[in-house]
Amino acid sequence: MSELLRAERLVKEFPVKGGVVHAVSDVSFAIEKGETLGLVGESGCGKSTLGKLLLDLIPPTSGKVFFNGEDLSLYKGEALRELRRGMQMIFQDPYASLDPRLSVGRIIAEPLTAHRIGDSREERAAIVRDLMEQVGLRPEFYSRYPHQFSGGQRQRIGIARALALNPELIICDEPVSALDVSIQAQILNLLGDLQRQRGLTYLFISHDLNVVRYLSDRVMVMFLGQLCELSDTPSLYESPRHPYTRFLLDAVPQPDPTRRDENRALLMGEVSSPVNPPSGCRFRLRCPYADARCAEQKPELTELAPGHFCACHHPLG
Amino acid sequence: MFTSKDKYTRALSDQIINAEIQPDDGVLASIRNMFRTNRAALLGLILILLIVLMALAAPLITRYDPNEMDLASMNEPPSAQHWFGTDDLGQDVFTRVVYGARISLMIGFVPSLISLILGTALGLMAGYMGRRVDAVIMRLADVVLAFPSLLLAMVIMYTLGSSILNMFIALSIINWAGTARVVRAQTLSLKEKEFVEAARSMGVSRWRIAFRHILPNCLPNLIVLFTLDIPGAIMWESSMSFLGVGDPNTASWGLMVSQGKGYAYMCPWLILAPGIAILVTVMAFNFLGDGLRDAIDPYMKT
Amino acid sequence: MSNILEIKNLSVSFASDGIKERAIAVNGVDIDIPQGRTVGLVGESGCGKSVTSLAVMGLLADNGRVEGGEAMFGGQDLLKLPDRELRRIRGNRISMIFQEPMTSLNPVITAGKQVAEALRLHAGLDAAAAKARTIEIFEKVGIPEPERRFGCYPHQLSGGLRQRVMIGMAMVMKPDLLIADEPTTALDVSIEAQILRLMRDLQRESGTSILMITHNLGVVAELCDEVYVMYAGEVVERADVMTLFSQCAHPYTRGLMASLPRMTPKGRRLYNIQGTVPNLRAMPAGCRFSPRCEFARERCKTEKPPLVDVGNGHLCRCFEPRTTPIAWGGDGL
Numbered sequence: 001m002s003e004l005l006r007a008e009r010l011v012k013e014f015p016v017k018g019g020v021v022h023a024v025s026d027v028s029f030a031i032e033k034g035e036t037l038g039l040v041g042e043s044g045c046g047k048s049t050l051g052k053l054l055l056d057l058i059p060p061t062s063g064k065v066f067f068n069g070e071d072l073s074l075y076k077g078e079a080l081r082e083l084r085r086g087m088q089m090i091f092q093d094p095y096a097s098l099d100p101r102l103s104v105g106r107i108i109a110e111p112l113t114a115h116r117i118g119d120s121r122e123e124r125a126a127i128v129r130d131l132m133e134q135v136g137l138r139p140e141f142y143s144r145y146p147h148q149f150s151g152g153q154r155q156r157i158g159i160a161r162a163l164a165l166n167p168e169l170i171i172c173d174e175p176v177s178a179l180d181v182s183i184q185a186q187i188l189n190l191l192g193d194l195q196r197q198r199g200l201t202y203l204f205i206s207h208d209l210n211v212v213r214y215l216s217d218r219v220m221v222m223f224l225g226q227l228c229e230l231s232d233t234p235s236l237y238e239s240p241r242h243p244y245t246r247f248l249l250d251a252v253p254q255p256d257p258t259r260r261d262e263n264r265a266l267l268m269g270e271v272s273s274p275v276n277p278p279s280g281c282r283f284r285l286r287c288p289y290a291d292a293r294c295a296e297q298k299p300e301l302t303e304l305a306p307g308h309f310c311a312c313h314h315p316l317g
Numbered sequence: 318m319f320t321s322k323d324k325y326t327r328a329l330s331d332q333i334i335n336a337e338i339q340p341d342d343g344v345l346a347s348i349r350n351m352f353r354t355n356r357a358a359l360l361g362l363i364l365i366l367l368i369v370l371m372a373l374a375a376p377l378i379t380r381y382d383p384n385e386m387d388l389a390s391m392n393e394p395p396s397a398q399h400w401f402g403t404d405d406l407g408q409d410v411f412t413r414v415v416y417g418a419r420i421s422l423m424i425g426f427v428p429s430l431i432s433l434i435l436g437t438a439l440g441l442m443a444g445y446m447g448r449r450v451d452a453v454i455m456r457l458a459d460v461v462l463a464f465p466s467l468l469l470a471m472v473i474m475y476t477l478g479s480s481i482l483n484m485f486i487a488l489s490i491i492n493w494a495g496t497a498r499v500v501r502a503q504t505l506s507l508k509e510k511e512f513v514e515a516a517r518s519m520g521v522s523r524w525r526i527a528f529r530h531i532l533p534n535c536l537p538n539l540i541v542l543f544t545l546d547i548p549g550a551i552m553w554e555s556s557m558s559f560l561g562v563g564d565p566n567t568a569s570w571g572l573m574v575s576q577g578k579g580y581a582y583m584c585p586w587l588i589l590a591p592g593i594a595i596l597v598t599v600m601a602f603n604f605l606g607d608g609l610r611d612a613i614d615p616y617m618k619t
Numbered sequence: 620m621s622n623i624l625e626i627k628n629l630s631v632s633f634a635s636d637g638i639k640e641r642a643i644a645v646n647g648v649d650i651d652i653p654q655g656r657t658v659g660l661v662g663e664s665g666c667g668k669s670v671t672s673l674a675v676m677g678l679l680a681d682n683g684r685v686e687g688g689e690a691m692f693g694g695q696d697l698l699k700l701p702d703r704e705l706r707r708i709r710g711n712r713i714s715m716i717f718q719e720p721m722t723s724l725n726p727v728i729t730a731g732k733q734v735a736e737a738l739r740l741h742a743g744l745d746a747a748a749a750k751a752r753t754i755e756i757f758e759k760v761g762i763p764e765p766e767r768r769f770g771c772y773p774h775q776l777s778g779g780l781r782q783r784v785m786i787g788m789a790m791v792m793k794p795d796l797l798i799a800d801e802p803t804t805a806l807d808v809s810i811e812a813q814i815l816r817l818m819r820d821l822q823r824e825s826g827t828s829i830l831m832i833t834h835n836l837g838v839v840a841e842l843c844d845e846v847y848v849m850y851a852g853e854v855v856e857r858a859d860v861m862t863l864f865s866q867c868a869h870p871y872t873r874g875l876m877a878s879l880p881r882m883t884p885k886g887r888r889l890y891n892i893q894g895t896v897p898n899l900r901a902m903p904a905g906c907r908f909s910p911r912c913e914f915a916r917e918r919c920k921t922e923k924p925p926l927v928d929v930g931n932g933h934l935c936r937c938f939e940p941r942t943t944p945i946a947w948g949g950d951g952l
Contacts, residue, residue, distance in 0.1 A: 036885075042807040055518050081520040089518045096511040101533040110529075111519035150895050158515070165519065180663035180834065185878035185891040192888065207808065210837075214880030214889070233885070251812035253837030255879055257860045260841060266816060267809040270777050 003069075004169055004201050005087070006030040010053055010063035012046070019276040023049040025225040026063075028301075031169065036195065036202040038216030038233070040209055040248070042271050046225040047205050051171045054203070055087055056080070067169075085115060088162040092174035094154035098146040104157055105142040108132065111164040131160040135190060152183035159190065169201045176211060188215060209252050213237055218307075221245050224274050224282040227301055231308040241310040244283050281313065289314040351612035358608025364601035372418035381409040383416040383568060392584045401590040404573075405580065410590050413568055417591060420569040421598065424481075424554045428488035429546035435489065436496025437532075437539060443497065444504025445527055455501065458494035466491040467556060474562045481564045484557070488550050496542055500535055507531045537613040544606035548599035555595055570595045623795050623828045624675070624713075626650040629688035629698075631667070631674045633899075641684070642899035644670045646852040648688070649926075650830075652796065657822065657829040659843035659860070661836065663875075665896055667852040668832050672798050674698070676715060677705045693795070711741045714789035718801040720781035724773040730784045731757070731769030734791065741792050753787075760787040761817055779810035786817060793825045800832045815842055836879060840864055848872045851897055851907040854926060857934040868929050868940035871908045873952045876945055890952065906937070913952065914939060 012024040023046040031037045041047045052058045054065055056072055065072045067087060075083055088111075091097035098107055108128045111117075118124035129139035135156040146154055155175060162170055172191070176184040188211065194200055206212050212219055213233055220230040221242065229242040240246045247267035269286045272278075281299050284290035293313050301311040352359045371378060387407035395402045401410035443454040461469070473487040507513060508531065516526050555571030557563050563572050570591035577587030629648045632641035645667040652658045660668045673679050675690045675697055690697040692713070697705065709715070717723050725733060734756060735749040744752060750769065757765035760783040773781055782802060789797055799818065803811040819842060822829055831843055839846055839860065846863045848856040848871070856869040867873055877890035894911045897903060903910050909919040918938060926936045941952065 042809060052514075057514060057518055084520055089515065091511050091515055093511055097515050099512040099516075099530050099534070101536075102529070110516060110521060114516075114519055114521040114525065152895065161515070161519070181836070181875055182663060182878050182892040183895070185880075185889040188880065189888045189891055192886070196886075209808070210880050214883050214885060217885065248808060251808045253811070253815065253835065253841040255836040255840045255864065255876070255881060257840040257864050262816075262819070266812050268813070270779055271807050271810060 002033050003030045004033045004067070005054065005203075006066040007050075007054060008064045008066070010050070010065070011061045012049055012053055012058065013061045016275060021274050022225045022277050023274055024053060024060075025277075027222075027225075027227055028063075029220060029227065029230060031201060031203060033168070034199055034201055035217040036204055036215050038212035038219040039203060039205045039222065040207060040212050040219060041222035042207060042248075044224070044271060044274050045222040046274065047222050048173055050222070051089070051173050051203065051205050055089055055171060056084060057089075081115070085165045086168045088165060088167040088170050090155075090158050090162050090170060090172045090175045093178055094151045094158060095146075095178075097158055098154055100146055103143045103145055104132075104137075104149075107146070107157060108160045108164055111161060115165060117165070127164070128160075131163055134163065134194070135160045136186075150183075151179050152186055155179065155187050156190065159187075159194070163194070163198075166198075167200075169203065171203045171205070173205045174207070175204075177206065177208065184211070191215070209237075209249060221248070224272055224277050226282055227309075227311060228283065229308075229310045229312075230301065231310075235305070235308050239316075241304055241308065241315040242283075242312045243287050243289055243314070243316060246316060281311075348609065348612045351608050355608045355611065357604040361601040361604030361606075361608065364597060365605060368418055368598055368601070369422065371415055372422050375415045375419065378415050379409065379412040381412040383408065383413045385409075392580060392587075394584070395586055402584065402586040404577065404584075404587055410573075410586060413573060414570065414590050414594050417568050417570045417573060417594065418598075420481075420567050421551055421554070421571070421595070424484065424488070424569060425547040425551045425598075425602070428485045428492060428550050429543055431485065431489040432492035432496055432546065433539060433543050436493040437500050437535070439493065440497035440500025441504055441527060441532065441535075444501040444508065445523075445531065451501070454497065458497050461491065461494040462498075464491075467553065470553060470557060471560070471562050474557065479562060479564050481567050484554060484564055487557075488553055491553070492546055492550065496539075496546070499538060499542060503535050503538060504531055507534050541606055541610045541613060544602055544609055548602040548606075551595060551599055551602075621654055622651045623654050623692070624650075624652040624830075625689075625691040626671070626675060627689050627691070629671060629674060629690065630686040631670050631679065632684050632686050633680075634682045634684075638900075640900065643686070643902075644683075644852055644899060645674065648849070648852075648854050650847055650854070652828050652830055653845075655822075655826045655828055656844045657819075657831055657842055659839040659846040660830060660832045660849065661834065661839055661846060661875075662849035663834060663896060665899075666849040668849050669800055671849075672715070672800060672830060672832055676709060676713065676798065677702065678715075710737060710789075710794075711792045712794050713796045713798065714792070714794040715798045715800065716782070716785045716789050716802050718804050720778070720785040721773060723785060724781065726773055729770050729772055730776060730781075731771070734784065734788045737788055737791055752791075756787040756791060757784075760784075760790070760821075761813070762787070777810075778806055779813065782806065782810075782814055783817065786814070786821070790821055790825065790827070794827055796828045796830065797822075798830045798832070801834070802831075803838060804833070804835070811838075818842065836864075836875065848875075851902065852899070853907060853936065854934075855908065855936045857926075857932075859932075862931075862933050864945075866942070866944045868933065868935040868942065869908075869937050870912045870914055870941065870952060873941060873945060874911075877952060 008028050010024055010027045014021040014023060027050060039047050053060050067083060070083055072080065072083065105125060105128050108131055109124050112124045112127060118127055129142060132139045137153065137156050137160065149157065176187050179187060195202060204212060204215055216233050218230065218232050219236045221228045221244065223244050229236065229240065229245045236245065237249065240249060250264055251267060267286060272285065278285055280296055281294040284294040299311045299313050301309045304310050304315055385408065389407065390403050391407045392405055393399055393403045399409050399411065401414060403409055439454050443451040470487040470491050473490060474483055477483040477486065513526055513530055516530055554563065554569060555574065558569055558571030559575040561575065563569065573591035574588045580587050627649055629645055630643060631645040632643050634641050648671055662668045674685050685698050688698065724730065731753050734753045738744050738749040738752055754765045754769055757768055762768050762780055762783050776784065803814050806814060815838065818829065833839060843860050845859050847854050848869065850871050856867060856872045858867060867876060874890060874892040878892060880889055883889060892911055897907060905921045906919045906924050909915040912919065924936050924938045926934045929935050929940050
């Protein structure tokens with residue numbers, strides 16, 4: 001496998017009233033060609049911000065993104081647009097992410113027009129119809145408007161749009177969280193099919209640990225802007241090393257009443273705010289294992305087992 | 318690109334399931350439905366159409382010339398010959414009201430259209446082109462809005478001179494700022510919408526986003542704003558004509574009221590006829606504008 | 620065991636602008652809530668689960684109307700009670716909590732005052748006593764620094780704390796029944812787990828029955844004793860929680876279970892229920908699930924299956940209920 005995207009020491013900070021939001025703090029990782037990398041974390045952990053940084057939708061405070069070995073920060077204007085063609089995004093809200101005043105055909109054709117693909121309107125329309133079929137939409141709906149479609153169908157429109165430029169990498173930002181269970185399965189299957197057919201690479205951002213487990217080859221866990229753990233999926237779910245990952249996995253209500261455990265340890269406290277986070281390990285205020293060292297020294301991401309990285313001074317056995 | 322051969326193995330099975338979609342119920346249907354249930358808006362629309370028709374077909378409606386004086390019949394009360402009576406120069410008041418519709422409608426439309434275009438362009442720039450442009454444009458708008466509008470318009474008319482063209486300029490100047498504010502606010506909120514972000518992520522250019530995504534989404538509100546600006550402009554013009562800063566050579570309804578005010582006691586028809594014309598027109602546009610707003614607002618939210 | 624609430628044959632319709640015919644959102648629903656138990660009401664959006672609870676509480680929107688049925692609560696039919704008496708029951712003997720506590724809290728009154736207000740209203744306490752009792756309640760529902768939080772406005776509290784305030788307010792009068800409508804859907808997993816535990820602990824202590832409305836089968840498995848599954852305005856299945864998760868009988872319930880990515884290995888397709896929920900105005904003639912059901916026969920398309928007992932109070936609305944245990948992680952039913 002070869003590396004498709006690499007983030008190096010990415011940092012994003014926003015000034016707000018009363019402090020600085022440390023949305024993403026010193027995050028480095030790589031995505032291999034053809035894999036699905038899952039990214040999980042609770043609200044405010046910076047996972048969506050990280051997705052946008054990778055796409056250059058917002059500029060990083062510091063750090064670099066390499067795509068296909070090219071440093072994005074060295075590119076500008078037309079050349080940057082050309083390079084970024086290979087990365088597209090699928091958004092969370094199937095309602096807000098489609099312009100209500102454009103027909104479905106025009107929505108899907110937009111990336112084509114923006115990049116001057118196809119010589120004529122007819123040619124582009126043919127490409128769009130083809131894309132619609134690939135995502136399971138009837139091409140007859142070409143000139144309909146988004147509000148006529150259900151949530152699942154709209155998400156398909158968003159997927160067709162992301163596919164239009166034939167990207168290598170798709171960043172999926174919570175693509176199924178707004179959908180009902182049965183529709184969610186349809187979309188997850190579609191994403192899987194497309195990956196197999198086209199050899200796509202996904203960064204799959206979600207708060208739903210079950211969905212991430214199903215779809216991902218590797219998973220990384222974020223807490224307050226920092227990576228806590230990064231590992232291949234089975235080893236992360238079966239033997240998490242970071243206390244936060246452990247608590248998170250335990251907290252998910254499982255659809256299995258025989259596994260109901262009324263006495264399991266819960267992660268107490270509130271979801272902490274990324275404004276002026278604690279020193280050292282940011283998880284330490286909610287962590288039962290925290291000691292003085294956790295306050296003084298920020299734990300670095302270290303490889304505890306082959307391919308299993310964890311940033312903790314007291315990793316679980 | 319990809320060939321159509323390598324596509325859907327399984328997506329096809331999902332395709333069947335996505336057969337049904339909702340029937341169309343866009344903003345147009347919502348407006349159609351509004352006219353069916355909102356009688357006031359429908360009345361407004363009919364009245365406006367009648368007034369426009371009256372303005373266009375003025376020579377067919379009355380046999381008099383609006384400027385033809387008949388000194389033999391001055392200040393005559395309404396009669397079979399002169400439906401709304403005559404004024405102090407013996408001119409037929411009905412004829413002047415009918416022809417006045419042309420002037421008053423023009424005074425309603427032209428400055429509203431100018432301020433709509435100007436306000437939209439400036440509002441879009443303010444909301445979209447960064448902080449410095451925003452600061453300059455919005456401070457300018459604040460200055461305009463901080464002034465009492467009537468006073469500002471009168472100052473402009475005094476400075477430029479009383480002509481219908483200057484009236485257009487004055488009314489456009491006092492009106493653009495409100496439109497600019499609305500468009501700016503909407504641009505700022507639309508700019509944060511996910512679909513704009515989606516367009517950016519695909520490499521769509523800034524100009525394209527402004528004209529393809531932001532402007533069309535402002536449009537429904539602009540239509541409402543325009544419909545409500547028209548009666549505003551008619552009212553301003555009437556007030557200014559009444560106060561004597563209008564164009565004395567264009568027989569607008571406002572000027573007629575102004576000229577008739579000296580005879581208000583003896584010949585009330587001189588101010589009643591144009592006064593009622595103003596009232597009916599302004600109300601008609603307000604009814605229509607309110608109805609449109611009710612129809613469009615919920616649609617804009619979903 | 621006696622039932623605290625018995626909903627019988629409840630039907631609710633809605634009117635919408637410009638369309639003469641009313642849409643039936645809830646059609647002949649029967650639900651029993653036994654004393655001291657937690658009953659789950661599950662289904663996807665638009666299945667009528669929330670409408671059912673709102674109708675019982677007399678909180679339907681203006682365009683909604685109860686078409687028939689009864690809701691027996693302590694010998695009284697809630698659907699026939701005058702507004703004034705219903706108000707006395709709400710927040711006193713029956714409480715409700717919602718998905719977004721922000722919408723049910725007044726943004727310009729501090730959280731503490733709102734709870735204290737409820738106490739003064741329903742328990743007749745004076746201001747000082749109400750405040751003391753409120754702080755006690757805050758402490759009980761796990762709000763840290765209760766004295767300080769008493770003076771906080773709702774927007775100054777996190778989503779989890781707001782939901783705790785709501786639960787505190789709901790449990791103030793030790794109600795006989797707590798209706799919780801997706802109470803944890805807007806919360807993060809770690810907070811969700813805390814809230815679920817809080818609800819369970821409070822229930823153990825006070826003996827309150829809970830009607831848990833949710834789309835999340837994980838939450839059902841975690842908290843409920845009995846479960847009703849709704850589809851397109853009707854109850855399609857009712858079972859105790861163990862039976863439901865091991866051998867639910869209705870193809871829709873089985874489809875829902877199978878479409879969850881539970882232990883499914885990557886690369887294996889999830890089961891998916893074909894199509895989408897039918898339009899309220901164009902319901903299929905026979906079984907409402909038949910157009911999406913892979914086992915549907917001719918009979919299912921014309922004749923409506925009754926809700927029948929398939930054993931030990933396990934009810935299923937299907938002509939051919941499935942009897943095999945569910946194969947988790949497989950792609951068939």
